Amino acid sequence: MSNNIVHIVRCKKTYRCLKCGLCKGAGKNLQVLTGAFSINKQPSSGWQEEEIMKRKNLIAVLLTAAMTMTMLGGCGSTGDKTVKAETTEATEGTESADTEAGTEKEGGKLRVGMECAYAPFNWTQDEPTTPNGSKAVPIYGTDYYAYGYDVAVAQKLADEMGMELEIHKVEWSSIGISMDAGDYDCIIAGMGRTAEREMSYSFTDPYYYRDNCIVVKKDGPYASVKGLSELAGTGCKVTTQLGTGWIPLLDQIEGAETGSNYETTSECFMAVSNGVADLCIIDVPTAESALLTNTDLAIIKFDENDTFTGDEEMVNVCIATRKDDTELRDKLQDAMTAIGWNDKTVMDELMNEVIGEQPAAN
Numbered sequence: 001m002s003n004n005i006v007h008i009v010r011c012k013k014t015y016r017c018l019k020c021g022l023c024k025g026a027g028k029n030l031q032v033l034t035g036a037f038s039i040n041k042q043p044s045s046g047w048q049e050e051e052i053m054k055r056k057n058l059i060a061v062l063l064t065a066a067m068t069m070t071m072l073g074g075c076g077s078t079g080d081k082t083v084k085a086e087t088t089e090a091t092e093g094t095e096s097a098d099t100e101a102g103t104e105k106e107g108g109k110l111r112v113g114m115e116c117a118y119a120p121f122n123w124t125q126d127e128p129t130t131p132n133g134s135k136a137v138p139i140y141g142t143d144y145y146a147y148g149y150d151v152a153v154a155q156k157l158a159d160e161m162g163m164e165l166e167i168h169k170v171e172w173s174s175i176g177i178s179m180d181a182g183d184y185d186c187i188i189a190g191m192g193r194t195a196e197r198e199m200s201y202s203f204t205d206p207y208y209y210r211d212n213c214i215v216v217k218k219d220g221p222y223a224s225v226k227g228l229s230e231l232a233g234t235g236c237k238v239t240t241q242l243g244t245g246w247i248p249l250l251d252q253i254e255g256a257e258t259g260s261n262y263e264t265t266s267e268c269f270m271a272v273s274n275g276v277a278d279l280c281i282i283d284v285p286t287a288e289s290a291l292l293t294n295t296d297l298a299i300i301k302f303d304e305n306d307t308f309t310g311d312e313e314m315v316n317v318c319i320a321t322r323k324d325d326t327e328l329r330d331k332l333q334d335a336m337t338a339i340g341w342n343d344k345t346v347m348d349e350l351m352n353e354v355i356g357e358q359p360a361a362n
Helices: 046-073 077-106 149-161 172-180 265-273 284-290 326-338 344-356
Strands: 109-114 123-125 145-147 164-169 201-209 212-217 237-239 279-283 297-300 316-322
Touching: 109 149, 109 172, 145 149, 149 164, 149 201, 149 326, 149 344, 172 316, 201 326, 201 344, 212 265, 212 284, 237 265, 265 279, 265 284, 265 297, 279 284, 284 297, 284 344, 316 326
Parallel strands: 109 164, 237 279
Antiparallel strands: 123 145, 201 316, 212 279, 212 297
């Protein structure tokens, strides 16, 4: 094994082992390389030890000189170039990050929360298309798809804004909490704009206008009712969906028995079908959707002079964002304006279309 002194001094252009002498480029170009040196462990004579000590001393001198030149060089043009280069790279990196952020802001994803269980506004299905061929949207984190009026409108708005639509399925009872937690950025889920909700969320203008009604058994004791007053004193058992603006309307039925309210509208209809409830208060499109598969039920629209009062809030169906996210609210509103989504006739046409596309399971 020969002496294996590691090269620790090098020139910018070339380097040579210290064993052979100084680098021919020594001087201002001298740089220090990380490393150490060692010699073989074989026994050596006295003159060898003396030679080794000389080389050690020489290395120490060269290291000191190299460190001094490096420190001095840091104040000169080479150092300036390095700083400029690093500054340029940092600037370019910042510009790149800004560009990516801008792209995300201009494009990005429109993350929407909905039940995916409130047909015809939104529902869950197994296939990527509806029976009529409309394209459903994958439900985030699942192998299922969502479609319905809400999904169709959300897709139109996402397309107008140049964004990708991402649907998040959530229970109605926690739909606002999950948005505030950041799981998604807006709610397009058949939500009525009520004064109470406006205290917590920001709303767009309506993207749908709906009428309210009651659903009863087709052959039941309330099938011939025409107005609200006819239910007074009958002791009918009433129900509706939890967390909705229909709950206050239950108290307008004088003498009614208010039992359990349900998480989904499907459960409400099932309660009426099974006789657990005599009627449920709901909106017309949802009732019409339910009757496609629940043929034992009937829809009753009260006479306009004998109906619920103060139910206007449930008529206006709007998009909700977090209270402080007025930027997204305004962006959605601008998109609605751009596609002309303020015409009730156009809205009703889409609603009738999606009702016909609803899978039988919904």
